Amino acid sequence: SQTIHQWPATLVQPVGSPLSLECTVEGTSNPNLYWYRQAAGRGLQLLFYSVGIGQISSEVPQNLSASRPQDRQFILSSKKLLLSDSGFYLCAWSVPGNYEQYFGPGTRLTVT
Amino acid sequence: DQQVKQNSPSLSVQEGRISILNCDYTNSMFDYFLWYKKYPAEGPTFLISISSIKDKNEDGRFTVFLNKSAKHLSLHIVPSQPGDSAVYFCAASARSGAQKLVFGQGTRLTINP
Numbered sequence: 600s601q602t603i604h605q606w607p608a609t610l611v612q613p614v615g616s617p618l619s620l621e622c623t624v625e626g627t628s629n630p631n632l633y634w635y636r637q638a639a640g641r642g643l644q645l646l647f648y649s650v651g652i653g654q655i656s657s658e659v660p661q662n663l664s665a666s667r668p669q670d671r672q673f674i675l676s677s678k679k680l681l682l683s684d685s686g687f688y689l690c691a692w693s694v695p696g697n698y699e700q701y702f703g704p705g706t707r708l709t710v711t
Numbered sequence: 712d713q714q715v716k717q718n719s720p721s722l723s724v725q726e727g728r729i730s731i732l733n734c735d736y737t738n739s740m741f742d743y744f745l746w747y748k749k750y751p752a753e754g755p756t757f758l759i760s761i762s763s764i765k766d767k768n769e770d771g772r773f774t775v776f777l778n779k780s781a782k783h784l785s786l787h788i789v790p791s792q793p794g795d796s797a798v799y800f801c802a803a804s805a806r807s808g809a810q811k812l813v814f815g816q817g818t819r820l821t822i823n824p
Binding site: 631633635640641642643644645648650656658687689691693695696697698699700701702703704705707 | 715717743745747752753754755756757760800802804809810811812813814815816817
């Protein structure tokens with residue numbers, strides 16, 4: 600069966616520090632991969648998606664970037680965090696061509 | 712521009728009764744709709760979906776209804792159970808290369824014993 604992992608589960612970082620969040624998927628090949636952010640009291644906002652290694656599409660211009668160095672690995676990064684980057688970050692995967700997305704456990708990021 | 716809207720931030724229902732969660736959308740290109748359930752500090756879990764060629768889809772206690780002319784969908788849970796207490800998100804997708812989802816803001820459902 601397929602599983603999706605995210606780490607770390609929680610993170611507290613000062614303003615101006617770098618960020619790296621990692622997501623890996625097991626049990627499937629060539630998945631579509633997605634990064635979402637949920638701000639407090641808000642819905643899920645799609646940040647980036649990828650349909651293959653090295654292929655990244657950005658949905659919202661911002662202080663973040665994403666990379667997909669391996670088929671089942673998706674990384675969210677920032678060179679310098681802002682206070683507004685605080686939130687709950689979720690990684691998801693889907694079978695190409697299917698609409699259903701399956702989410703990881705999330706990372707709670709607090710920028711202080 | 713919020714393309715998917717859940718206008719009720721919260722809903723309280725008595726155990727055993729029916730819970731009805733509503734969702735409206737504006738983009739007529741959406742052709743697939745999904746409902747997710749989310750507990751605090753966890754990722755959303757997929758519940759049920761419906762294609763735009765249907766007007767109803769049922770899975771156990773969960774039924775989703777789609778009214779394309781009104782651009783409205785609803786999730787019915789019957790009977791409601793305490794474990795159903797969570798935040799429910801509706802999502803929609805238009806035919807695209809990566810099946811991107813647009814989410815509503817969520818409705819917090821509380822089932823009272």
